[in-house]
Amino acid sequence: MESNNGKIPSIGFGTSTGIVNPEELERAIDTAIAVGYRHIDTAFIYGTEKVIGQTLQKWFKSGKLKREEIFITTKLPVMGTHQDRVDSFIQRSLSNLQLDYVDLYLVHFPVGAKSxxxxxxLRDEQGHLFLEPKTDHAAIWKKMEAQLDAGRARSIGLSNYNISQIQTVLKSARSAPSCLQVELHAYLQQRELVHFCHQNGITVVAFSPLGAPDHNKRMKGYFAQYEERPLPDILGNAVIGRIGEKHGKSAAQVALRFLVQLGVVPIPKSMNPGRIKENFDVFDFELDGEDMERMAELEMGERARVSDFLNIFKGVEHHPDYPFGKL
Ligand SMILES: NC(=O)c1ccc[n+]([C@@H]2O[C@H](COP(=O)([O-])OP(=O)(O)OC[C@H]3O[C@@H](n4cnc5c(N)ncnc54)[C@H](OP(=O)(O)O)[C@@H]3O)[C@@H](O)[C@H]2O)c1
Incomplete structure (x- = not known):
């Protein structure tokens, strides 16, 4: 798929696992690479960069994979959403990943917090973050562009930004963002945001493309006081199930294929070898016009959003740069 700064493989492998089990993660990455994924999504904050780095080194040394054959995305954490910290955080990510450059570096979230x-x-006893008072989007983006100049990132982009925040970045940008990574699935289709991005040459990457059924468990791994929330049951949806029966495919494959046909890049996460393979096996069938209409009707809007960050970044909704619920 083409973006402002080149190509990105049309499906990726998500690696947000909550508590990291290094052996399990290495096995999952091995399976993903063996079945054909050439795009791995990570973030400083997931704690998975080191295992990914070690696993990639093993593949590079074996001669079975070259650096230029795999697309690696990582992200500036919320503690780095400040113009003075971009350089140090990307350098730490590159060191964790044992790489000279990443293919895509994203600002993970448009609000900054203390480390x-x-x-x-950093959190207080009630779990509230110590937030930076205001985000200087233009200044941070300048530092992101400096990563292109320094050769540390081949492309740069944003995650969890809304349209108005992307417009702010575009106004001052020398290099426009190549990608926006946001939550996007059958129940939260983000049509206006996708249309805006596509008009501006920005590739949309869909996180939680299966509705993140393990979200509550995973968040508890990051933050023990996390309060569980109801989750959308995309994989148990009867309409998706019937479309799957028609094509001889699983609900997960239909949910992913739908996104591919919308022109967005899903990055499903699985630690299970069978499901890792299943999620990649979505290129030998096509949803017809009627299937696409039935899928479009599943849209629920904001109430289907899993990652509103309210339970994990307590107090963030009062910040002027909180991105959701605004245009
Ligand atoms: N930028 C951001 O703020 C942000 C936020 C969230 C996520 N992300 C990225 O997006 C990636 C994917 O999102 P996600 O992990 O939230 O959710 P997801 O990929 O929608 O869902 C992952 C869950 O679905 C299960 N699963 C995977 N394939 C399945 C299949 N074929 N059938 C049934 N169950 C299946 C997995 O279980 P098993 O492992 O047991 O298969 C896991 O519990 C993350 O890993 C991360 O890289 C980014």
Whole structure:
């Protein structure tokens, strides 16, 4: 798929696992690479960069994979959403990943917070973050562009930004963002945002493309006081199930194929070898016009959003740069 700064493989492998089990993650990455994924999504805050780096080194040394054959995305954490911290965080990510450059570096979230001692944001006893008062989007973007100049990132982009925040970045940008990564699935289709991005040459990457059924468990791994929330049951949806029966495919494959046909890039996460393979096997069938209409009707809007960050970044909704619920 083409973007402002080149190509990105049309499906990726998500690696947000909550508590990291290094052996399990290495096995999952091995399976993903073996079945054909050439795009891995990580983030400083997931704590998965080191295992990904070690696993990639093993593949590079074996001669079975070259650096230029795999697309690696990582992200500036919320503690780095400040113009003075972009350089140091990308350098830490590159060191974790044992790479000279990443293919895509994203600002993970448009609000900044102070760092704790554990590579996670600092919190008070009630779990509230110590937020930076205001985000200077233009200044941060300038530092992101400097990563292109320094050769540390081949392309740069944003995650969890809304249209008005992307417009702010576009106004001052020397290099426009090549990608926006946002939550996007059958129940939260983000049509206006996708249309805006596509008009501006920005590739949309869909996180939680299956509705993140493990979201509550995973968030508890990051933050023990996390309060569980109801989750959308995309994989149990009867309409998706019937479309799957028609094509001899699973609900997950239909949910992913739908996104591919909308022109967005899904990055499903699985630690299970069978499901890793299943999620990649979505290029030998096509949803017809009627299937696409039935899928479009599943849209639920904001109430289907899983990652509103309210339970994990307590107090963030009062910040002027909180991105959701605004245009
Ligand atoms: N930028 C951001 O703020 C942000 C936020 C969230 C996520 N992300 C990225 O997006 C990636 C994917 O999103 P996600 O992990 O939230 O959710 P997801 O990919 O929608 O869902 C993952 C869950 O679905 C299960 N699953 C995977 N394939 C399946 C299949 N074929 N059938 C049934 N169940 C299946 C997995 O279980 P098993 O592992 O047991 O298969 C796991 O519990 C993340 O890993 C991360 O890289 C980015």
């Amino acid at each position: 704790g001692s554990n590579n996670l944001p």
